[in-house]
Amino acid sequence: MSRTFALTLVATPIGNLSDFSPRAIQALKHADLVLCEDTRTTARLLSEYNISVRTEALHEHNEEQRVPGLISKLEQGLQIALVSDAGMPLLSDPGYRLVRAAIDADIPLTVIPGPNAALTGLVLSGLPPHPFMFIGFPPPRSSARKEAFAKLHAAEHAGLAATLIWHESPHRLSETLVDMEAIFGPSRQGAVARELTKRFEEVRRGTLSQLAEYYAANTPRGEITVLLGPPSETQETSQRSLDDTLRSLLETHSVKDAATLAATAAGLPRRTVYARALELTTKGKN
Structure with a gap:
């Protein structure tokens, strides 16, 4: 007999709806409540698979306030599933506070793995796959971004040697690559993965100088993952x-x-x- 988990974290497609696993579908069908980053986005996924379940929003602006009530519902026996708009919950998405609180309350939880943009970009990049470090989104302002990059570069001077991974928005990609080039150097190898698993999937590889030059002249669209290879010899x-x-x-x-x-x-x-x-x-x- 399989173990029952009160809270289930469910990975969702990052682009191609066919990547949604049968196990993930069953988890959502059997849930009493599905917590969504954006209920409108999740509604399209549920409709695609004929899943009828109550949904509520859980995002960065309300998670802290909602956690105590959700923990109470879990303790009362409610089966709750947590999804983000795309990919694995918690990774650059809401859910960490709820998971931490569930662990502290000794509530059984599990995860149904699935698509992840950072890992998909990593295996397509041609850069060393391990070790790697996923950092999330870089700061939106150039000064803060350069400072964050400088700290990572300083860590490399102290011995860090890993492929670094960020997500970035299309309208900031060009500026981010320019800042990366300024801190890590123009000859550093990198890659930009765009629209992963979708019709117009693209992975562009090259030095930071080449990537910065290309995206200064070609405005990208869609979801973007930026990867930076480890320091050379x-x-x-x-x-x-x-x-x-x-x-x-x-x-x-x-x-x-x-x-x-x-x-x-x-x-x-x-x-x-x-x-x-x-x-x-x-x-x-x-």
Whole structure:
């Protein structure tokens, strides 16, 4: 006999409705309530599969207020399914607060996996598939975006080597690629995946310079996933250069002063370089 779960997270198609699994269909048919990011979007999916079930909105603006009442309903035995407009719930979509509260209340929950734009873009990109880091949407403003990219680049100097993945809106893609090029360098390999699983699916691969140039002249449409490959061997050498600089400075300076000087020289956040200096100091003592 299969176990009964009070809360079921259900992945929905990211474009092609045929990607909706039979198990997902059954989960929605058997639910007492389906929580949707947008009830109008979910209504089209339910209509496609002749599913008749009560729906309510759960989105970033009301999730915090709704969670206590939903937990009460779950504890009373209501079977609730959670979906987002497209893809896996929680990933750049609402639901985390509800899931966290359900776990804290010891409410049984499960997930029915399915389409995901980040993973689909990753396997189509031609970039190293693992390790990878999904970050969500970059900040909308250029200054904040560059700062976020700079922190990631600083982490790469400290040893991070992963394919990075973002979602982005069509009207900001060109500016985002320009900012990425400024921070990560024009020769860094990347990819832009657009309209995944849909009729006009497209994956464009190349350097950040090539991608920025193309999308400056060609305005994209549809849902977009941006991927950035890990640093090349040449860029990884810069990590060794940073370590060599720190080791040299640590011979005659305090950790704080060495980190400040090295950070200035490398154009990296002092806090990140300070953490690396502490690591090197600890390793030197072992």
